[in-house]
Amino acid sequence: MTVPLALCMVWLIAANVIAMFPSRDYHWRAAYGLIAVGVPLLGWITWVAGPFVGMAILAAGASILRWPVVYFWRWLRRQAG
Template structure:
């Protein structure tokens, strides 16, 4: 098993284990750290293993960090919408 795949699997396990514990800020601080680690890791994984493996791990990471993505989509939809009043 290559190093990028092993690191990505460790990232997924760490994100899932951390999500099981209660948090006062609803895991947002941890989500920021995981995003900061995950983006370069995903680039490395995609560069080493190809786009199919990269897309699979992108989907896995998006399922773990779904709330930051949901809030990002809501923010983008609100920012691009027509202004009323």
């Protein structure tokens, strides 16, 4: 297992643990931090392991951080039409 893949697994576990605890702001501050760490990590894993592994990790991260993805998708649709 490569270092970026191990770090991605640690990121996924940390995101799940963070989601288990209650939060007053519905985990938005944690989501911003996870996104800030996850984007460079996603670029690194894609560079090292290839685009298919990168897309799999992107799908795993998007399934955990689904509300930021939903709001981003809604924003894109509003901008287009």
